[in-house]
Each structure stands twice: as structure tokens, then as C-alpha cells.
Amino acid sequence: MTPQAVIFDIGNVLIEWQPERYFDGAVGPERRRAMFQAVDISAMMERIDAGADFSQEAVRTGAAHPDFAPELLHFRDRWCQIAQPAIAHSVRLMQALRARGIPVFALSNFGAQNFPLSAAQFPFLRQFDRAYISGQMGLIKPDPAIYAAVEADCGLPPGALLFTDDRADNIAAAAARGWQVHHFKEAAGLADCLVRARLLGPQEAV
Incomplete structure (x- = not known):
């Protein structure tokens, strides 16, 4: 899918x-x-x-x-x-997806009070179509409940979601629910994943 x-x-x-x-x-x-x-x-x-x-x-x-x-x-x-600097290539990928009209969500273990500090420093953190911030939700990855909450809120089936995270346990929990996943190690690997998924063209993923 x-x-x-x-x-x-x-x-x-x-x-x-x-x-x-x-x-x-x-x-x-x-x-x-x-x-x-x-x-x-x-x-x-x-x-x-x-x-x-x-x-x-x-x-x-x-x-x-x-x-x-x-x-x-x-x-x-x-x-x-x-908590810095920004990972420039990843930010470009996020913005390229948005330019294509592909919904982009955040799902992050982040405090309710310190997330706004980072969002003020990095405006792209305010550009998600939906932002699921653990400290605001009272749930934390890799608890299956946080993934279930995302599914219920966004209304998309698990197989329609592509999730990238640097922690293997968070990825495994998402995959167990049927999400498509990419274990993030560097932005170039995510770029390749997005091209393979036909979400971005090779030039957009640079």
C-alpha cells in the first residue's frame, strides 16, 4: 500500500x-x-x-x-x-512531502513544556498536519496505546502510515500494529525509503 x-x-x-x-x-x-x-x-x-x-x-x-x-x-x-541543531536533510524531506500535499505528522517522546521551546527555535516543528507529543498526550512510545491514539485521531488505517524513528523499540511497536516503518539512521536512508515508496522523486529527496 x-x-x-x-x-x-x-x-x-x-x-x-x-x-x-x-x-x-x-x-x-x-x-x-x-x-x-x-x-x-x-x-x-x-x-x-x-x-x-x-x-x-x-x-x-x-x-x-x-x-x-x-x-x-x-x-x-x-x-x-x-536540543539542536536541526538535521537539515530530514527537514528538506519533510518540506518536500508537504509541497507534494502528503500529510506529515509528528509522533515524538517530548515534554509538554519543552516542546514549545523547540518549536519556537525551529519553526518547521509547527508545520506538521498533526503533532502527537507524548507529554501532551500522557502516553509515551513504545506503549501500544500511543500508536492506537494516533490511528484513532487521524482516521487512517495502520498500513497507510509510514513511520520513521531512530529507536528500534519504537519502530517494532509500530510495525506490530501494521504500520509501515523505517528505522532512521541517517537522512539519506530515509530519502531512499521515500523514493522507494514513490512519495518523492530522486531529485526531491536530495
């Missing part, structure tokens, strides 16, 4: 999410390694993505790890310096 809509994850698909790189520059590699060993940063972000208050969670995690409290507040105070 030719996909009727393309669904993008955001982190590491449309914008880079490499907090280690930011902290290497901000506090130095040694201090960053110590912090990431002592603090489960992924768990903190997952709580935010699942609906915890962005600012309060950074403060709470800092209180639990006082040796790193100042650094942990960078997530709250310097979010737009951490």
Missing part, C-alpha cells in the same frame, strides 16, 4: 539530541562523564516525556543529586542549546 501519511519522530530524526556533546563543551568531558554515570539522564527525560513538569523535574533530579544540581538545571535553562 502506498503510504497516505508520513510520521516523523523528532529527536535524532529532525533535530539532534546529543546532550553529551553539549555538556562536554559546557563543563568538560570529565565532569560530564561523572554526571552521566551518577544520574540517569535518560530516566529523567523519560519522566518529562511522559508528562512530568519540565522545570520541576530538573529541580527534583538536581535535589536528588546535589553534586550535579547546577549542571542538571542546564536542561531547564539552556534547553535550546542542548
Whole structure:
């Protein structure tokens, strides 16, 4: 089936999410390694993505790890310096799909308070036909319920949805529901996928 809509994850698909790189520059590699060993940063972000208050969670995690409290507040105070830059080729693909009139959705694990900060920094994040943001929904990938919510809202059958995400577990959960999927590793691979699906021509996918 030719996909009727393309669904993008955001982190590491449309914008880079490499907090280690930011902290290497901000506090130095040694201090960053110590912090990431002592603090489960992924768990903190997952709580935010699942609906915890962005600012309060950074403060709470800092209180639990006082040796790193100042650094942990960078997530709250310097979010737009951490969650960047845009992945230019992926953004071009998204915009080429929109130019063709193909619906483009977002399905992203992202906090309800920090997503608007990124959308203000990167206006293309406001251009989705539908945006499914985990922190706003109170659901998080790879919970099957979030995929079911997307299906119910958009009204398209699972086989008509083409979903790209950088995490294998999120891809597997979508595939289990019958979605078409592409495991994102680099934008060139997604471009090839969109050409194979006959959604874009080779020149549009450059």
C-alpha cells in the first residue's frame, strides 16, 4: 500500500539530541562523564516525556543529586542549546512531502513544556498536519496505546502510515500494529525509503 501519511519522530530524526556533546563543551568531558554515570539522564527525560513538569523535574533530579544540581538545571535553562541543531536533510524531506500535499505528522517522546521551546527555535516543528507529543498526550512510545491514539485521531488505517524513528523499540511497536516503518539512521536512508515508496522523486529527496 502506498503510504497516505508520513510520521516523523523528532529527536535524532529532525533535530539532534546529543546532550553529551553539549555538556562536554559546557563543563568538560570529565565532569560530564561523572554526571552521566551518577544520574540517569535518560530516566529523567523519560519522566518529562511522559508528562512530568519540565522545570520541576530538573529541580527534583538536581535535589536528588546535589553534586550535579547546577549542571542538571542546564536542561531547564539552556534547553535550546542542548536540543539542536536541526538535521537539515530530514527537514528538506519533510518540506518536500508537504509541497507534494502528503500529510506529515509528528509522533515524538517530548515534554509538554519543552516542546514549545523547540518549536519556537525551529519553526518547521509547527508545520506538521498533526503533532502527537507524548507529554501532551500522557502516553509515551513504545506503549501500544500511543500508536492506537494516533490511528484513532487521524482516521487512517495502520498500513497507510509510514513511520520513521531512530529507536528500534519504537519502530517494532509500530510495525506490530501494521504500520509501515523505517528505522532512521541517517537522512539519506530515509530519502531512499521515500523514493522507494514513490512519495518523492530522486531529485526531491536530495
